[in-house]
Amino acid sequence: xxxxxxxxxxxxxxCIYSRIWARRxxxxxxxxxxxxxxxxxxxSSNPPITDLGPARARPARLSAQDDAKLIFxxxxxxxxxxxxxxxxxxxxxxxxxxxxxxxxxxxxxxIKFVMLTDTQTLNMRNVLHQIYVNLYxxxxxxxxxxxxxxxxxxxxxxxxxxxxxxxFVKGVL
Amino acid sequence: MVVxxxxxxxxxxxxxxxxxxxxxxxKLSINDYLVLAGTFHGVHAISTRLNPLHxxxxxxxxxxRPEPPSGIEVLETENFRLQCFSTLTGTKFxxxxxxxxxxxxxxxxxxxxxxxxxxxxxxxxQIEMPIRCExxxxxxxxxxxPLNSR
Numbered sequence: 001x002x003x004x005x006x007x008x009x010x011x012x013x014x015c016i017y018s019r020i021w022a023r024r025x026x027x028x029x030x031x032x033x034x035x036x037x038x039x040x041x042x043x044s045s046n047p048p049i050t051d052l053g054p055a056r057a058r059p060a061r062l063s064a065q066d067d068a069k070l071i072f073x074x075x076x077x078x079x080x081x082x083x084x085x086x087x088x089x090x091x092x093x094x095x096x097x098x099x100x101x102x103x104x105x106x107x108x109x110x111i112k113f114v115m116l117t118d119t120q121t122l123n124m125r126n127v128l129h130q131i132y133v134n135l136y137x138x139x140x141x142x143x144x145x146x147x148x149x150x151x152x153x154x155x156x157x158x159x160x161x162x163x164x165x166x167x168f169v170k171g172v173l
Numbered sequence: 174m175v176v177x178x179x180x181x182x183x184x185x186x187x188x189x190x191x192x193x194x195x196x197x198x199x200k201l202s203i204n205d206y207l208v209l210a211g212t213f214h215g216v217h218a219i220s221t222r223l224n225p226l227h228x229x230x231x232x233x234x235x236x237x238r239p240e241p242p243s244g245i246e247v248l249e250t251e252n253f254r255l256q257c258f259s260t261l262t263g264t265k266f267x268x269x270x271x272x273x274x275x276x277x278x279x280x281x282x283x284x285x286x287x288x289x290x291x292x293x294x295x296x297x298x299q300i301e302m303p304i305r306c307e308x309x310x311x312x313x314x315x316x317x318x319p320l321n322s323r
Contacts (some may be wrong), residue, residue, distance in 0.1 A: 004225035004226070005225055020225075062222070067223065070219050070222065070223055071223060073216075073219060074216050074219050074220060074223070077212050077215070077216050078216060078248065080212075081209055081212060081213065082248075082250045084199065084201060084205065084209065085198045085199055085201070085209075085253070085269070086198065086199070086250055086251070086252035086253055087199060087252065090250050090251050090252040090253075091250060091251055092248070092249075092250045093249045093250055093251065094248075094249050095220070095245050095246075095247065095248040095249070096245070096246055096247045097220055097221070097224075097242070097243050097244055097245055097246055098240070098242065098243035098246060099224045099225075099226060099242055099243070100223070100224060100225055100226070102220075102223075116223075116225050
């Protein structure tokens with residue numbers, strides 16, 4: 001089981017934290033994949049794709065920020081769809097494609113936690129809940145210096161939270 | 174074992190078939206079903222672009238033709254499970270079942286066979302248009318009713 005990336009969205013639909021672990025063209029984890037406001041220009045990963053010839057002329061890989069926006073759009077649409085069909089208290093847990101699996105957890109205050117893992121991973125809802133209760137609340141909400149809202153991810157990416165998240169995810173693997 | 178509903182979406186994202194088989198999901202107006210089909214079509218396309226291992230999978234298969242990335246295959250929620258089968262021509266079959274329904278793959282394949290036999294071979298069916306084939310309806314009912322009552 002592999003965790004690829006992790007995102008937090010606030011109630012204003014903004015991505016306040018993102019972290020990417022396994023990108024195969026970089027050694028997995030530990031590389032200090034840095035936090036959200038950096039646009040993490042992954043344009044360096046293009047050349048291997050282009051030499052596949054015109055048959056596969058897909059646009060270059062998206063930047064991490066664009067990825068986060070697409071993920072938000074996806075979970076927002078799916079959540080609305082699920083609520084329409086399954087009733088207002090139904091909630092969307094995960095979806096799987098041939099390549100990856102996306103797990104979703106939403107707190108009562110509308111903070112959304114999203115995790116992308118490989119397809120074999122079982123239900124990660126509890127893990128996301130644990131991240132919220134044991135890490136987010138402890139290190140972000142209870143931090144007296146952290147603002148109440150997190151415009152641009154301010155206050156979320158503190159050292160303790162990052163360190164604990166890293167350890168937690170490694171422990172889960 | 175309950176199969177709640179079946180939706181078929183054509184390759185342009187239009188709803189061409191919708192039928193409920195059991196109680197369990199909210200009833201929507203036909204307009205909402207059309208919106209739902211279009212939304213799902215879009216989300217399905219986006220989900221193919223979100224592949225976190227894009228570059229590495231492309232590199233490992235330079236000798237053969239790479240598999241195109243697949244979109245959403247299974248969606249799980251607290252109350253139901255949505256299995257999506259996308260044919261090579263882009264038609265999507267969405268099957269809504271109970272969260273722990275086994276063998277959905279086999280059911281959806283069988284539905285695809287019924288579609289091929291009774292819709293595509295119907296000389297009066299206009300391709301990409303809503304499906305109004307009595308035999309297809311009947312066969313689908315015959316196939317799914319015993320599954321639901323088991």
